[in-house]
Amino acid sequence: MTTYHAALAWVDGVVRQDVTLRCHGDRLSAVDADTQAPPDAQQLAGLVLPGIANAHSHAFHRALRARTHEGAGDFFGWRQRMYAVAGALDPDLYRELAVAVYAEMALAGVTAVGEFHYLHHNLDGRPYDDPNIMGHALASAAAEAGVRLTLLDTCYLRGGFDADLEGPQRRFGDGTPDAWAARASALTDHATLRNGTAIHSVRAVPASAMPTVHALAQQRGAPLHVHASEQPAENSACLHATGRTPTGVLADAGVLGPGTTVVHATHVTDDDVAALGTTGTGVCLCPTTERDLADGIGPASALARAGSRLCVGSDSHAVIDLFEEARAVELDERLATHQRGHHRPEALLEALTTSGQAELGWDVGLRTGALADFVAIDLSSPRTAGATAGTAAASAVFAASACDVTDVVVGGRPLVRGGHHATIDVPARLSGALAAVEEALG
Amino acid sequence: MTTYHAALAWVDGVVRQDVTLRCHGDRLSAVDADTQAPPDAQQLAGLVLPGIANAHSHAFHRALRARTHEGAGDFFGWRQRMYAVAGALDPDLYRELAVAVYAEMALAGVTAVGEFHYLHHNLDGRPYDDPNIMGHALASAAAEAGVRLTLLDTCYLRGGFDADLEGPQRRFGDGTPDAWAARASALTDHATLRNGTAIHSVRAVPASAMPTVHALAQQRGAPLHVHASEQPAENSACLHATGRTPTGVLADAGVLGPGTTVVHATHVTDDDVAALGTTGTGVCLCPTTERDLADGIGPASALARAGSRLCVGSDSHAVIDLFEEARAVELDERLATHQRGHHRPEALLEALTTSGQAELGWDVGLRTGALADFVAIDLSSPRTAGATAGTAAASAVFAASACDVTDVVVGGRPLVRGGHHATIDVPARLSGALAAVEEALG
Numbered sequence: 001m002t003t004y005h006a007a008l009a010w011v012d013g014v015v016r017q018d019v020t021l022r023c024h025g026d027r028l029s030a031v032d033a034d035t036q037a038p039p040d041a042q043q044l045a046g047l048v049l050p051g052i053a054n055a056h057s058h059a060f061h062r063a064l065r066a067r068t069h070e071g072a073g074d075f076f077g078w079r080q081r082m083y084a085v086a087g088a089l090d091p092d093l094y095r096e097l098a099v100a101v102y103a104e105m106a107l108a109g110v111t112a113v114g115e116f117h118y119l120h121h122n123l124d125g126r127p128y129d130d131p132n133i134m135g136h137a138l139a140s141a142a143a144e145a146g147v148r149l150t151l152l153d154t155c156y157l158r159g160g161f162d163a164d165l166e167g168p169q170r171r172f173g174d175g176t177p178d179a180w181a182a183r184a185s186a187l188t189d190h191a192t193l194r195n196g197t198a199i200h201s202v203r204a205v206p207a208s209a210m211p212t213v214h215a216l217a218q219q220r221g222a223p224l225h226v227h228a229s230e231q232p233a234e235n236s237a238c239l240h241a242t243g244r245t246p247t248g249v250l251a252d253a254g255v256l257g258p259g260t261t262v263v264h265a266t267h268v269t270d271d272d273v274a275a276l277g278t279t280g281t282g283v284c285l286c287p288t289t290e291r292d293l294a295d296g297i298g299p300a301s302a303l304a305r306a307g308s309r310l311c312v313g314s315d316s317h318a319v320i321d322l323f324e325e326a327r328a329v330e331l332d333e334r335l336a337t338h339q340r341g342h343h344r345p346e347a348l349l350e351a352l353t354t355s356g357q358a359e360l361g362w363d364v365g366l367r368t369g370a371l372a373d374f375v376a377i378d379l380s381s382p383r384t385a386g387a388t389a390g391t392a393a394a395s396a397v398f399a400a401s402a403c404d405v406t407d408v409v410v411g412g413r414p415l416v417r418g419g420h421h422a423t424i425d426v427p428a429r430l431s432g433a434l435a436a437v438e439e440a441l442g
Numbered sequence: 443m444t445t446y447h448a449a450l451a452w453v454d455g456v457v458r459q460d461v462t463l464r465c466h467g468d469r470l471s472a473v474d475a476d477t478q479a480p481p482d483a484q485q486l487a488g489l490v491l492p493g494i495a496n497a498h499s500h501a502f503h504r505a506l507r508a509r510t511h512e513g514a515g516d517f518f519g520w521r522q523r524m525y526a527v528a529g530a531l532d533p534d535l536y537r538e539l540a541v542a543v544y545a546e547m548a549l550a551g552v553t554a555v556g557e558f559h560y561l562h563h564n565l566d567g568r569p570y571d572d573p574n575i576m577g578h579a580l581a582s583a584a585a586e587a588g589v590r591l592t593l594l595d596t597c598y599l600r601g602g603f604d605a606d607l608e609g610p611q612r613r614f615g616d617g618t619p620d621a622w623a624a625r626a627s628a629l630t631d632h633a634t635l636r637n638g639t640a641i642h643s644v645r646a647v648p649a650s651a652m653p654t655v656h657a658l659a660q661q662r663g664a665p666l667h668v669h670a671s672e673q674p675a676e677n678s679a680c681l682h683a684t685g686r687t688p689t690g691v692l693a694d695a696g697v698l699g700p701g702t703t704v705v706h707a708t709h710v711t712d713d714d715v716a717a718l719g720t721t722g723t724g725v726c727l728c729p730t731t732e733r734d735l736a737d738g739i740g741p742a743s744a745l746a747r748a749g750s751r752l753c754v755g756s757d758s759h760a761v762i763d764l765f766e767e768a769r770a771v772e773l774d775e776r777l778a779t780h781q782r783g784h785h786r787p788e789a790l791l792e793a794l795t796t797s798g799q800a801e802l803g804w805d806v807g808l809r810t811g812a813l814a815d816f817v818a819i820d821l822s823s824p825r826t827a828g829a830t831a832g833t834a835a836a837s838a839v840f841a842a843s844a845c846d847v848t849d850v851v852v853g854g855r856p857l858v859r860g861g862h863h864a865t866i867d868v869p870a871r872l873s874g875a876l877a878a879v880e881e882a883l884g
Contacts, residue, residue: 063828065828065837065840065841066826066829066833066836066837066839066840066841067833067836069772069783069786069787069836069839069840070836071783071786074781074782074783075781075782078782104824107824108824231780232780288773290777291773291774291776291777292773292776292782293776293782294776294777294779294780294781294782295777295780296777296780297777318840318841319825319840319841320824320825321825321843324766330511331730331733331734332733332777334733334734334735334736335732335733335736335737335738335739335774335777335778336777337736338673338674338736338737338738339516339517339736340516340517340520340734340735340736341511341513341516344511344513345511380869380870380873381845381869382546382549382550382762382844382868382869382872383761383762383763383844384508385868385869385870385872385873385876386505386507386872386873386875386876386877387508391508391509394508394509394511394512395507395508397508397511398507398508398511398760398761399507399508399760399761401763401843401844401845402824402825402843403823403843403845426824426827427822427823427824427827428822428827430824430827430828431822431827431828433828434827434828435828
């Protein structure tokens with residue numbers, strides 16, 4: 001049984017002082033504020049938050065960071081490199097890159113990642129001898145990096161409403177929804193791995209196939225994630241092909257609901273917002289990627305008001321700094337509306353932590369019985385210095401950076417201490433993996 | 443004579459390898475690429491850039507960071523606290539806060555700051571015995587923090603087109619343009635201090651007073667900065683009062699030109715863009731403040747195409763991370779236009795460094811004869827790992843953070859080494875100063 005004592009901790013939506021956190025196995029057995037540090041307790045300075053959830057990741061996009069802005073960087077160049085990397089990874093290299101990326105996330109305070117995984121098959125599109133070898137590579141990578149993984153095994157069946165899979169896309173496809181389900185069903189959970197599901201998009205999955213994905217998610221009680229309305233072109237293609245918005249298609253197919261998370265929801269109509277909110281569908285915002293890809297700014301506060309639980313993801317990993325994602329939910333909406341004050345800092349902290357964890361199927365929070373996953377943020381860095389108990393929550397959201405994470409605990413055990421990963425030299429691992437990707441690209 | 447040797451350095455707009463930088467006094471006496479490190483050279487790993495310019499600062503706003511989001515934070519709450527802090531600072535406290543804030547900037551790679559300074563007079567509006575005591579406090583603070591200061595002594599004469607100065611604003615006013623000029627003329631330059639000028643805004647300075655400010659700037663060969671078109675309300679008040687846009691008023695008053703920098707230029711018309719560009723007027727963008735204050739997104743690429751030199755500032759210091767400012771110039775324009783690729787990474791690096799320095803009146807760049815001001819960025823942090831000579835420029839702009847600055851050299855002498863300030867415990871100084879501000883606020 002490990003015990004921690006936090007100077008400040010975010011408990012039940014407020015910052016409390018002198019909080020003792022007792023762990024039993026991988027869960028919290030007691031959380032008590034206004035306590036003296038027990039003699040055996042490990043001290044955590046700064047502000048302790050529940051573990052950060054990175055609810056939307058494409059690990060392999062880390063190989064695109066700072067490499068898609070040549071000239072000034074158009075969308076075509078980005079997409080070309082994305083497919084080139086997607087076409088170059090074998091299971092070993094995919095694993096190696098993912099270890100490094102998940103370890104980078106750990107340093108940034110992420111204790112659980114939702115990997116939207118569709119690099120299923122061989123470079124030529126044929127299944128590997130082990131048809132889940134790529135998923136296993138990710139699971140093994142997350143285990144080595146020490147973070148929980150929700151493997152959102154993604155159904156991807158066509159290149160467009162009226163187009164077959166082409167080139168590297170052939171790796172993504174299982175052919176039929178049943179073949180997808182047969183493969184995805186073979187994956188098994190363990191303490192730090194949840195097998196969830198995903199529909200890539202209304203473009204890549206016909207409406208007729210969606211109930212198959214939904215059924216597997218329901219059967220498992222596992223999350224279902226789906227990209228929707230990231231860019232206007234996607235909306236018009238969908239309207240043209242189906243007469244419905246992407247959200248409308250998902251609603252008709254019966255896949256919305258509290259177990260489902262729509263990713264982006266940038267270009268949604270008022271009816272879409274109502275459909276997502278009234279069904280209790282979660283929404284994952286990825287603001288730094290939405291900036292990088294010129295997607296635009298979605299109606300996050302309207303979605304929250306309508307009833308959607310918000311969470312955040314670093315998606316393409318242009319940067320991995322979930323504090324930047326959380327504040328961008330508010331700040332980008334300010335840019336779009338010319339008004340301040342859409343989201344309380346406490347709501348953004350929930351999106352960053354407990355809500356994101358819930359969308360990934362993990363029960364995390366600083367309370368008895370929850371998983372003992374939490375992070376400490378330095379409140380005496382150049383960015384956060386001067387924070388008090390009263391301003392600590394706002395400082396975490398609006399001032400902190402990934403580099404202010406000092407300690408990360410997963411399942412009661414320290415994963416990051418003093419800003420260093422317990423077992424991995426993260427920069428060295430990243431440079432090794434990225435050099436290997438460049439070599440594979442030729 | 444100190445000599446440095448950089449693994450990579452940004453010389454004449456390209457990344458060069460193995461660059462020897464020889465300093466003589468406070469200037470560079472030689473810059474040579476593809477050289478072996480001389481035996482006496484100090485090694486700089488990562489990427490060396492010319493010193494970063496923070497071209498727009500209100501030092502006292504640091505006391506607002508993470509303290510204006512209560513509830514969710516409206517503009518009125520922000521303004522109320524801004525005026526409360528402005529009304530609470532005496533010369534000692536202003537100096538103490540500024541030392542800490544300028545030292546925070548040094549850690550972020552800033553070697554020169556443009557302080558848009560208008561807290562001139564006593565709390566009740568009367569001049570201090572030394573009428574420049576507040577400006578001297580800033581000069582002394584910058585000297586202690588080790589960064590160059592361009593003191594943009596700001597003319598501020600009225601509360602609005604039809605309103606007197608009220609409350610804390612009374613500290614800002616000199617009464618008449620001549621009284622402003624008499625006071626501002628008494629300030630003297632030295633090696634790390636330039637005395638520049640500023641017109642607060644078209645709201646706060648009548649057009650008839652602008653030539654006085656411009657004349658002093660011209661006489662000194664010093665910069666003139668001016669806020670313009672930050673928010674739509676400012677535009678409509680100006681149109682209503684004068685029949686002209688803010689840029690139109692500045693053009694009519696004859697104050698545009700290569701020695702002038704317009705700050706924000708967020709809500710400018712096509713005619714404004716042409717007027718700024720054809721006169722060679724510089725533009726300072728402050729994207730993280732423009733996000734925080736819900737200002738909106740300006741037409742940065744149109745301004746650059748028209749002929750304006752761009753630079754960046756952290757303005758209200760919601761965060762002090764000039765890399766975030768530089769990338770936001772591109773990323774926020776992507777959000778507004780739904781297109782990637784407005785600014786080349788090299789152009790953003792210029793805005794961050796040499797262009798910003800020029801707008802503050804400093805001759806900085808990695809070339810013989812320029813001031814020996816430069817910074818080293820870690821290319822093996824979790825954020826930048828995997829960068830190569832070919833991707834280093836884009837990594838600096840699109841992936842690096844303030845916390846990736848390892849070394850800062852000002853005038854040939856090390857100010858920051860290994861991420862630590864040579865003489866100041868920055869977080870301790872910040873918390874002390876911020877606590878003192880809270881106490882002064884009562």
